Amino acid sequence: MDVEQQNTPEITAGPRLKLRHAKARAFSVVCAAATWVGVVMLVVLLSDVIFDSTGWIYSRVDRDPRMIMYKLETDPQFVAQVEERAPSLLSGMERKAKSKERTLAKNGVELTAAELADFKLDYLHSQLAKDEHCFAALDTHPTTRERWLIGGTIIKDIIATFPSRFPTKAGLKSALAGSLWLIIFTALFAIPIGVSAAIYLEEYAPKNRLSRFIEVNIANLAGVPSIVYGILGLAVFVRGIHLGRSVLAGALTMSLLILPVIIIAAREAIKAVPDSIRQGAFALGATRWQTVRHHVLPVALPGILTGVILAMSRALGETAPMIMIGALSYVAFVPTGPMDDFTVLPIQIYNWVAMPQREFHLLAACGILILLIFLLLMNSVAIFVRQRAQRNIKW
């Protein structure tokens, strides 16, 4: 028909629309690329850790600097061998000790034999850390394979043994137990206080200048470096109220550190609950608390738990404040109460990484794996709680 032909509309894209489509495509490509970069990095990180955590740990007692010192003093055959293979090592040691002695003598300080030996040990330490060649020079005994680290061994072996200066025997039983104690007590303090504060600020507090001031400052606190919390914990909990270097002091410090994160996340979650739900509850003659307890909290729970997971993960991984309050690095016992000394996984890992012997690096990688597994377990608990709490929520 005539009319139909005349009215055939032009519905192809014009130049402006084409440009808009191109922009949209470019943007989605950028976003996808960013996601993939993230995924690849994660995979690389994880496979690196797994790769590093797999290998043999040899029983080479002589890689312990103190052991070497002892042997240098008592075993002339060993001295001869070292002299032959790495002459610079022994002379360097002597030189170092001499020069130290001279400089100190100028200031009128006399060194004891033990102090001199310490300087030599320091030098040996640094050389061993720097130079793989030194190990070869010091290698006397045939090496024996003692530990194969991966899979079941991680769980059985490392978890079950205390730290040691011998990589063949070292484990992180005390650190794992310390982290567990710390996390439990931190959760006990931080979650109820954080969530209650969030509820108060969102549901009860009048929206005036004071509450806005508090709001801004909580946000600021979330950005304060963790070492500052460590200093605070040291001053207030360790010294101030004489908790000592205990699990309790550590947990209180960690609670302070993660409180702002929990409060902010919980507030956002509570804020996201539609007001119409509250209104509906109030109109049925509910009190504020009943409304919060039965409607707001269940709906906000996933968001709150996400914040809690983030915060607890942070507490598990923080090292600086724990070092600050003196969570000891060498703890050969499992804390049995909140007032015991303790150490935590990241400190143990850090110590292993700082050791000169390669074997400890392997152990450190295993420690990281265990830390990750710990995190995963913790998060599954949170997911379980969330699922349970949501049984009654039906969107």
Next chain:
Amino acid sequence: MVETTKVPEHQIEETTGGNGRRMEMPSIQLDNEQIVRSRGDAPKKTKVIIESKELTIRYGPKPAVIDVTMPVYEHRVTAIIGPSGCGKSTLLRHLNRMNEFIEGVNMDGELLYRGANLYGAGVDPVEVRRRIGMVFQKPNPFPKSIFENIAWGPRLNGLAAKRDLPELVEKSLKQANLWDEVKDRLHESGLGLSGGQQQRLCIARTVAMTPEVILMDEPCSALDPVSTDAIEDLIFELKDRYTIVIVTHNMQQAARVSDYTAFMVNGELVEYGETNQVFTKPKKKQTEEYVTGRFG
């Protein structure tokens, strides 16, 4: 129970029905005046349950309701109409103290509930809201099961023992004309219902509390004509047991369901009277223009 009569169009002029009588009307062909006239006699006077006296409500310094004096009669439907932003919702929310959740609301004048000051010292707002329920413009079922939606309020207020709850839920859903549609899915989410069903669920939830007054803020504004019809039917039925105050933008709805009408403009009560009179013989020119659609 209310008796429902089908009235053929040509009979409408002659029909005189009692107040409780509901006419099924092909509303499209009718104007408001006809609707109202078809309802016949003036409503029988009942006791005043709520009375506002020179009530002024402000948001901060800005008044939203100015010097409103009007009664609400027991077991009658009172409609509040007026152009958008004239303070209808503000007035309605004030009747059960829901305004208290808005920051900076203040009031002058008195609001009496059965002669007692609703805002007087010692009056518990929670108890006020239990007695004066509210249905909102947007259906807002809780994100819980249909059963829970209704059982929550009574359980909370200790109105029913645990074993009586199923019965109460059924009764309330029947009152809200929703039972047949949801009886097989009581434990599914209330949010899985259609908009109209959700609104009826909200009404059922309010009814389950056996309030004395039910406030409705544009309960049908988000609904299709069929759901609207269902809710209007419901209002007719509920009228026997409850006092209803309804805000609506739909003139025909006001004419159909209400016994008394209050017309507001810019926060002031321009006219209040029997619906019959307001729609057929308005005293103010402004009212006439509004109800006939020439103003607003």
